[in-house]
Amino acid sequence: MNRHAVLADAVMLVHFAFLVFLVFGGFLAWRWPRLIWVHVLAAAWGxxxxxxxxxxxxxxxxxxxRxxxxxxxxxxxxxxxxYIEGVLYPDRYTALLQGLVGVAVVASWCGFIARRAT
Known part of the structure; x- marks a missing residue:
């Protein structure tokens, strides 16, 4: 495997990690509050x-x-x-899953605010 193939695979893994962080990063901020700003930027980009x-x-x-x-x-x-649509779920569920990601992000932020207020 040459260095470009390794780089391509590494970028693919970083991309997956970014998407996981996009969905769950707000919940991580409950434990590490400074992370919320990184998550806000990631959510804005997404x-x-x-x-x-x-x-x-x-x-x-x-x-x-590649x-x-x-x-x-x-x-x-x-x-x-x-990598995801049509592989992990059928294309017809894209809008639903985008909505669920949005709900997860907003829920994580609401939980973050509630935890900070106590």
Whole structure:
């Protein structure tokens, strides 16, 4: 495995980790309060990519590395389209899952505020 393939796989793992943090980071902030600001930024970025169809730089880096490794790129699809939609759940549930992620983020922030108020 060459260094570009390793880089592409590492970027893919970072991307997955970012998505996990996006969903659960607000709950982590209950334990580590300073983390809330990082989570707010992550949630803002995640919302922006969905609402405004912004390209993700991690996807660009992964595509760049895969191309140099002689591997197939994400073929113009985004990270979620390639690795998650249709793989972990059917495409028809995308809007529902986006809504559930939004609910999880807001719930984590409400819990964070409630814990800080006590």
């Amino acid at each position: 919302f922006s990519t969905v609402a405004f169809s912004l390209p993700c730089p991690l996807t660009d880096v992964e595509d760049w590395a 191309e140099r490794a002689g591997e197939a790129t994400l073929s113009g699809s985004g990270f979620i389209d390639h």
